[in-house]
Amino acid sequence: MNWPALTVFVILFGLVTVLGFIAVRWRAADLNHLNEWGLGGRRFGTIVTWFLLGGDLYTAYTFIAVPALVFGAGAIGFFAVPYTLMLYPFVYVVYPRLWSVAHKHGYVTASDFVRGRYGSPLLALLIAVTGILATMPYIALQLVGIQVVIAAMGFTGEGWMGDLPLIVAFAILAAYTYTSGLRAPALISVVKDILIYITVIAAITVIPAELGGYGHIFASIAPDKLLLAAPTDHNTSAYGAYATLALGSVLALFLYPHCITALLSSSSRGVIKRNMALLPAYSLALALLAFLGYVAVVAHVHDDPAFAAYFKQYGNNFAVPALMLKFFPAWFVGVAFAAVAIGALVPAAIMSIAAANLFTRNIYKEYLAPQATPADEAHMAKLLSLIVKVGALAFILFVPTQYAINLQLLGGAWIIQTLPTVVIGLYTRWLHRWALALGWAVGMSLSTWMVVSQQFKPTFPLHLGDWTLPGYSAFYSVLMNFIVAVALTLVFRAAKLAEAADQTSPADYEHDVA
Amino acid sequence: MAEPAPSKLKRTVWYVILFVPFFTAIWVPLFNRVEPSFYGIPFFYWFQFVLIIVAAIVTGLAYLAKI
Numbered sequence: 001m002n003w004p005a006l007t008v009f010v011i012l013f014g015l016v017t018v019l020g021f022i023a024v025r026w027r028a029a030d031l032n033h034l035n036e037w038g039l040g041g042r043r044f045g046t047i048v049t050w051f052l053l054g055g056d057l058y059t060a061y062t063f064i065a066v067p068a069l070v071f072g073a074g075a076i077g078f079f080a081v082p083y084t085l086m087l088y089p090f091v092y093v094v095y096p097r098l099w100s101v102a103h104k105h106g107y108v109t110a111s112d113f114v115r116g117r118y119g120s121p122l123l124a125l126l127i128a129v130t131g132i133l134a135t136m137p138y139i140a141l142q143l144v145g146i147q148v149v150i151a152a153m154g155f156t157g158e159g160w161m162g163d164l165p166l167i168v169a170f171a172i173l174a175a176y177t178y179t180s181g182l183r184a185p186a187l188i189s190v191v192k193d194i195l196i197y198i199t200v201i202a203a204i205t206v207i208p209a210e211l212g213g214y215g216h217i218f219a220s221i222a223p224d225k226l227l228l229a230a231p232t233d234h235n236t237s238a239y240g241a242y243a244t245l246a247l248g249s250v251l252a253l254f255l256y257p258h259c260i261t262a263l264l265s266s267s268s269r270g271v272i273k274r275n276m277a278l279l280p281a282y283s284l285a286l287a288l289l290a291f292l293g294y295v296a297v298v299a300h301v302h303d304d305p306a307f308a309a310y311f312k313q314y315g316n317n318f319a320v321p322a323l324m325l326k327f328f329p330a331w332f333v334g335v336a337f338a339a340v341a342i343g344a345l346v347p348a349a350i351m352s353i354a355a356a357n358l359f360t361r362n363i364y365k366e367y368l369a370p371q372a373t374p375a376d377e378a379h380m381a382k383l384l385s386l387i388v389k390v391g392a393l394a395f396i397l398f399v400p401t402q403y404a405i406n407l408q409l410l411g412g413a414w415i416i417q418t419l420p421t422v423v424i425g426l427y428t429r430w431l432h433r434w435a436l437a438l439g440w441a442v443g444m445s446l447s448t449w450m451v452v453s454q455q456f457k458p459t460f461p462l463h464l465g466d467w468t469l470p471g472y473s474a475f476y477s478v479l480m481n482f483i484v485a486v487a488l489t490l491v492f493r494a495a496k497l498a499e500a501a502d503q504t505s506p507a508d509y510e511h512d513v514a
Numbered sequence: 515m516a517e518p519a520p521s522k523l524k525r526t527v528w529y530v531i532l533f534v535p536f537f538t539a540i541w542v543p544l545f546n547r548v549e550p551s552f553y554g555i556p557f558f559y560w561f562q563f564v565l566i567i568v569a570a571i572v573t574g575l576a577y578l579a580k581i
Contacts, residue, residue, distance in 0.1 A: 075546075081562045082539035085569040089532040092573055215554020227558055228546045243540040277574035283566045291559075 001154040008334025016188045016342050020176030023183040034377040037181035038357045040265045046274045049266045055189030056262045058282045060145035060344035068316035070293025074225025082246040084283035092276040096269040097426040100511040101504055110260050110422050111362040117425050119500030120433040127418050128362035131257040134415040135355045137407035139392040142344040148314050149337040152321045174389045177349045178382050185349040192346050195339035204288045207295055207327045217298045235468045241459045248475035252416040257354035269512045296323045356384035406456040413447035413474040420485050435488035443481030528581040535569035
C-alpha cells in the first residue's frame with residue numbers, strides 16, 4: 001500500500017465531498033424544481049461555466065485514454081488535438097441558438113426542443129432514448145478511471161474488499177448529486193481543474209527533463225508511429241481516418257446530454273461565446289498530455305516488472321499512472337491520482353443529472369405522468385440520478401471493462417445520429433419529422449453494423465469504386481442518415497403529408513437576456 | 515436590450531474567418547511531416563499545437579467583433 005499517496009488522496013477526496021454537500025447552499029434556491037436541481041437555475045456566469053464545461057468535456061477518462069492511444073498507436077492518437085481546436089468555432093456559431101430557444105421556452109433537454117420545434121413526441125422520444133443510451137456507458141467509463149488509480153495505490157484486495165473503495169466513492173457522489181443537483185459538480189469542478197492543471201504542468205516539465213528533453217523523446221519514437229501513414233494507390237489510409245475522426249467527434253460532442261446540460265445552465269449567450277474563446281486552455285493541456293504517451297514509451301514503463309500486473313489488467317490505460325508512480329514523489333502521486341478520480345466524479349455527476357433530466361422530461365412527464373408538477377419532476381429526476389449511477393456501478397463491477405469501452409464507442413456513433421434533427425433543426429424545419437425519424441433509424445442501424453463488423457474499432461474501410469476510404473463510422477453513418485432524411489423529405493412533401501405545428505419563431509433563436 | 519444584430523455580410527465574413535483554422539486542422543497533407551522541426555519537435559506536433567492558439571484567438575476576435 002502506498003500510504004503517503006493514499007493519505008493525500010483521501011484528504012483531497014474528503015475536501016470535495018464537503019464541497020459537494022455545501023453546494024446545496026450556493027446561490028440558494030428551491031431545489032425542488034427541475035430548473036434549479038437539473039440546470040442550476042440557468043445562472044452560471046463565464047467563470048463557473050468555464051470550470052463546469054472544462055470538467056464536463058475533459059474527463060478523467062480523456063486524460064487517461066488519449067495518452068494511452070498515443071502510447072499504443074502513435075500519431076493517429078493525436079486526432080484529439082484537431083478535434084478540440086475545431087470544436088470551439090463550431091459551437092460558437094451553432095449552439096448559442098440552442099441556448100436562446102431553450103431559454104425562451106424553458107426547455108431543459110434537447111428533446112424538449114425537438115418536441116417544440118417539430119411538434120412530434122415520437123421524434124423527441126427517439127432523441128431522448130439515444131441520449132440516455134449514449135450516456136450510460138460514458139458514466140461507466142468514468143468509473144474505470146477511478147478504478148485504475150485506486151488499484152495503482154495498492155488496493156488489490158480480492159472480491160468485495162477490492163471493489164469497496166469504488167463503491168464508497170460512488171455512494172458519496174450519488175448522495176451529494178441527489179441533494180445539490182448541478183451545483184455540486186459545478187463547485188467541485190473548480191478543485192478538479194486546479195488539481196488537473198498542477199498535475200499536467202508538473203508532468204510535462206519534470207518527466208521529459210529527466211528523460212533528456214522533448215527532442216530526444218521524439219527522436220526515440222519509431223518513424224512509422226511518428227507520422228500518419230500516407231495514402232497509397234487507391235487508399236486514403238490514415239489521412240482520411242484522422243480527419244473524419246476529428247470532424248465526427250466535433251459534430252457529436254455537443255449532442256451529448258451532459259454537454260447540453262452544462263450549456264443550458266449558463267446565464268446568457270455571451271457566456272457561451274466567451275467560453276468558446278477561453279476553453280482552448282484545456283485543449284493545450286490535453287495536447288501536452290497526449291505527448292505523455294510518447295514519454296511513457298521512452299520511459300519503458302511497459303517493461304517495468306513493477307507494473308506488469310497492472311498493464312495486464314488495464315492495458316495501455318495504465319501508461320500515465322505508471323509514469324506518475326515512476327517519476328513523482330509518493331505524496332504528489334496522491335495529488336495526481338486525486339485529480340484523475342475527482343476528474344471522473346464531475347462528469348459522472350453531470351452525466352447522471354443529464355440522463356435523469358431526459359428521462360423525467362421526455363419519458364416520465366410525456367408518457368407516464370402528464371400531470372406531474374415541477375416538484376414531482378425534480379423528485380423523479382433526483383431518484384433517477386441514483387438509479388443511473390447504481391446501474392453504471394453494477395456494470396463496471398460485474399461486466400468486463402472492455403464492454404464499457406466498446407459501448408462507449410457505439411454511444412458516440414449513436415449520439416451523432418441526432419445531428420440532423422437537433423442541429424439542422426436550429427436553422428430550419430424543412431426536414432420532415434418522419435423523414436428525420438427514418439433517417440435516424442437508418443443511421444443507428446448502419447453505425448451499429450459498421451462498428452460491430454470492425455470488432456469495435458472506430459474506423460470503417462468504406463469501399464467506393466476501386467478506392468478504399470478508411471474513416472470514422474459515426475461520420476459515414478450520419479452522412480447516410482442525412483441523405484435519407486433529405487430524400488424522404490422530398491417524397492413526403494410531394495405526397496403532401498401532414499405538417500405539425502412549430503412552437504418556436506425565428507426570433508427565438510437570437511433571443512438573449514436583457 | 516441586447517446589441518443590434520450584425521449585418522449579414524459582416525457575419526458571413528466572420529464565419530469564413532472562424533472556419534479557416536477549422537478546415538486547416540483536417541487538411542492532413544499540409545502538416546503530416548517532420549520538417550521544419552522546432553527544437554526536435556516534428557512539424558506535425560508543433561503546428562497543431564500552435565493551431566489551437568490561433569483558433570482560440572480567432573474565436574476571441576469574433577466575440578470582440580460582436581458576431
